[in-house]
Amino acid sequence: MRKNATRFVILGLLAEGPMTGYDIKKIIDIRFRYFWSESYGQIYPELKKLTKEGLLEHLPGEPDDGARQKKRYKITDEGKGAFAGWMSLPPEVERQRSEFLLKLYWAPWLSQRKISDFVGDFSRRHGKDLDILQRMESEMESIVDDHANHWWILRILRLGQRVNEVYLGWAKELLTEMEEREHD
Amino acid sequence: MRKNATRFVILGLLAEGPMTGYDIKKIIDIRFRYFWSESYGQIYPELKKLTKEGLLEHLPGEPDDGARQKKRYKITDEGKGAFAGWMSLPPEVERQRSEFLLKLYWAPWLSQRKISDFVGDFSRRHGKDLDILQRMESEMESIVDDHANHWWILRILRLGQRVNEVYLGWAKELLTEMEEREHD
DNA sequence: TTAGGCATGTAACCCGTTACATGATTTG
DNA sequence: CAAATCATGTAACGGGTTACATGCCTAA
Structure with missing residues (x-):
């Protein structure tokens, strides 16, 4: 009755082609950065487990133990079945938590200065996110017909953009309202 | 080097007045529902620990062990200090995960029908959220001057509304685009 | 009287991060 | 040759959910 989405993310990525644990982490950090994350401490043990269960296999010609070298994994038919089942x-629905909003809720405990610092950080962070998403969108638009899922990736990127635009607009408004309020 | 925001949420709520673990859970589920969550399995042990550390105390006249009755906790000065320090x-920045977006990323594995079901569920869920947020906003607008933090709560509610509006608009558009695409 | 909500609590278990350890390969 | 990056892996630990156990009180 647990989630363990991690294993299915791994299976999904390996269904696109064989790769190493390191590659998987990199792709998640870049392509999925707005809606997913994993740590090595999750990925490597899970790769091992999935292999033992027969959902993955080492690519032949690669060391299956001993020497510390690149280890590429390939998904098996059983693995594809498990992935399709999960899909x-x-x-x-994951629980969401925002310590930022929590602290805003108790804003009267803080100085005006401290609050606007927090809001400023929030704003800058989402400004950067928006930039990255816009760059990713341009890239993706030029290769939208290359793979079946590029059309979908574009939609995901655009959702990310709109959400970040809302964050930015809201934060800017809030800073203005705070100033108006201070010298009323 | 760990977060343990749970204990500070508890301290923050008790700083508004004494209450029971049950009350704390209810308030988080209702007032914080768009940006926070806790389970009893977190709250009760944490209340115990905080009491042992002297950040909370039982209200006098309440049973401090034995009979299973209402147990109201009160924050101590030390507790207030710890809360202020955390604030x-x-x-x-919490990691965020969306299994929904992950599955959209791999949408080509699914039937058109299945995808639009997922998008439809997403849309309905956020439609409900938007309704609740709008109702909370009306309530809050009528009592905005009652407490220092009501002004802030209003801003938090409005951010939630805008984000949910973006979700709804995006989902509707996506469903339209999917239909256009199907009979092209 | 019975169903539902009030109310507290624990144990098992998994999720996930962090810190640490190790070493190869590439690039300036 | 040194630094950065590639690359794999484990152990410890805390975070958090879920399932379970218990029993009171109140309204239909």
């Missing part, structure tokens, strides 16, 4: 399940 | 720290 067809309704997506779990 | 002044820059908010941690």
